[in-house]
Amino acid sequence: MSPWWLPVAVDSGQSWQYTLGPLTLYLQRLRSEWLLGHAILHDQDDRYLLRSRSISQLPELENVQRFIFRESPGHFCLKPKLLDRSVVVKTRKQVSIPAGEQAVFYISSPVVVEVTVQQPDCKLAEITSQRLSDTWFGPSTLHGELCYADKTQARHSRTDLPLRPHRAITAITIENNADSMLVLSKLSIPVPYLAVYGLADGSLWTDPITLQHDGNLALTRFKISKHLPAGVAMTDRIAEPRQHIEKQGLIRAFTGIFND
Known part of the structure; x- marks a missing residue:
């Protein structure tokens, strides 16, 4: 893969x-307007695609939007952002962490694509890359x-991560500080509080997080780690968090995080 969040120059009349x-x-860029449409496939075999190309004309789509300018900007840029709500992921297999142990899991979530035109800059729309149901x-x-x-595989090894251009990976450290086995079947990833980092290999990462379980199912400590995953640097930061953490809201948001 390659970074897809870099500006693309488009001539007037080009699609x-x-x-x-x-x-x-x-x-499609016209002399005084831009046209924007989209389609989402449900065939899972196509979820790893990354393709950018000039086409002769736009297909017939019901959701095409028109944006009018005195003179249309000459570039467009796609920017990944995280979703506006937390993502509850259900593990495909139950995960157990013994007392006093900790584990790191790599879990991804689909991004929202912010479409902007440049020179001058103007945000056109935000489009979710993959439809998820509400819960x-x-x-x-x-x-x-x-x-x-x-749903997630809750991968324990970074080398097992598939290349998926539309999903951002979160490294989650789970610490079981209780004196009994911690059994996980689902957990909530607070993606609105996380920044996005884009690497030269086209992969997307978020701020890593730590969840600390102390034996009380009603409360779980949550923190954003100051140490980014290996290979990710602050210079790779391409999108800020949608929300900033407020102490009281944090407690409400993560109450019962380990409950089935």
Whole structure:
């Protein structure tokens, strides 16, 4: 893969197709307007695609939007951002961590693609790269939050990570400080609080997080690590968090994180 968040120059009258996993974006620049449409595939065999090319014309799409300018900007740029809600991931296999142990898992979540034109800069739209269903996460209907639902392999080795241009990887350290076995079937990733980092190999990473379990299922400590994963540097930061952590909101958001 290669970085897909760099600007692309487009001549007036030229059309462009950009495919990121299941999402395909269609853009056309005219003298005084830009056209933008998209399509999302559900065929999982196509989720690793990364393709950028000029096309003769836009296909027939119902969601094409028009953006009018006195003179249309000459570049477009796609920027990855994280979702606006936490993502609840259900592990495909149950995971158990003995008392006093800790484990690191690499879990990815789909990004939102911010489409902008440049020179001058103007944000056109934000488009989710993969559709996720809604889910409620919390101990009751009164306490918790509305999240997105996803599934994960909860990979324990970084070398096992597949290359997927539309998903950002979060390194999650889980510390079991209790005196009993910790059994995980799902957990919540607070992606709105995390920044995005883009590497030269085209992969996307987020701030790493640590979840500390002390034996009380009602409360779990959460912190964003100051130490980025190996190979990721602050200079690779390409998107800021959508939200900043507030202490009281943090407790509500992560109540019951390890409950089935």
